[in-house]
Amino acid sequence: MFFDPMYFLFVGPFFLLGMYAQWKVKSTFRKMSEEPARMTGFQAARLMLDSAGLQSVQIEPIGGTLSDHYDPSAKVLRLSPEVYGAQSMAAVGVACHEAGHAMQDAERYAPLVIRNAAVPAASFGSNAAMLMFIGGMLTGFTPLLWIGIIAFAAIVFFQVINLPVEFDASARAKRQLVAQGIITDYESQYVSKVLNAAALTYVAGTLQAVATLAYLIFSANRR
Template sequence: MIFPYFSDYTMIILIPGLILAAFAQWNVSSTYNKYLRVANSRGITGAETARKLLINNGITDVSVELVGGKLSDHYDPRKKVLRLSHEVYNGRSVASVSIAAHEVGHAIQHNIGYAPLKLRSAIAPVAALASNSAWYLFIIGLFFNFAGLMELGIVFFTGAILFNIITLPVEFNASQRAIAQLDQNAILYDEDGPGARRVLNAAALTYVAATIMSFLQLLRMLALKGSRD
């Protein structure tokens, strides 16, 4: 068998994760698109929301910029830049202000020294390298029946899973801060609240799905190695 990693019975281990990941992607896309068409009651844009929340939290050294792509919104703690996609930056929808507030949540985390964010930022480069290297090491070890390389690949991939686990509290906390900030600063009225929560919960599910999928991938790697021992 030329490509044993991709063509054996252990693929069944990944099926629950693939189903959950597909649902999470569909859910975030459909929920985002739905509330992108629902105007927020204040008529405020995502960029205006971000700048208002930053100022109200005493954060004056973070800039808000427009970035290309869809759902490409993120906060860069290294450059202290909050980047919003066109639909969020210029949009006046419930989805736009919700996502902008979520990214401000990360800026607030950075400003107060939120420990999980500091840890995630510190290990992100190493985790990315470990994740990419893990697959190559494991597959080469599997192909040549070299247990040492397979074990090293598993160790590297376990490190990448730890990064996913650390990401969960960072993202959930940012969403909690977003809802609180939108409420405290009267940016969303009561009728907008449920939609904002649905948008942020749908986005959070994608991180949960990614973490579960990575666990299942690790189980498959262990099953494949076990079959060679």
């Protein structure tokens, strides 16, 4: 399939968009890391969580670059070194975005609940979908081919439902950063640059997944 020109016609533009999005988020984070803030990422996230009554949610450092995430099973927010102890607009923006996910979890935010429920199916799809699809194509066993497509559709569903989850977490972060006095209204433009760049990566990933699913269906029907 990877030598099929139609694959690049379907997926190529969104693959390039994804590469641009990755470059954009890294370059924007680097620039906004040079803009000083009043607090570190840890302090900003702690303030946001405490203001929401989430004192039980712990914040831990984690290795890696931009590896920040909220773990709903452990109720722990994990921040990378360039966010946890850094006192910059980039750091407080990313930290409070992740704190926004903790708030969603506490409120049982519907898209987050649906996304979490879709994780097992999406994980299965990511491991097996392409193998089943290619196996079905090579052997001519049509049911296996379509099972692979359905499995990949679970990945697409996960990507699509993840968009409102990420957008809402960023919106919560922007509101709370100003409301808690971590940044001013004027400084919110710096945080928005980081969060908007990150949002582009989610959009690009979703579009690439949708385009790939369209290609798989096209290929199955063409065969």
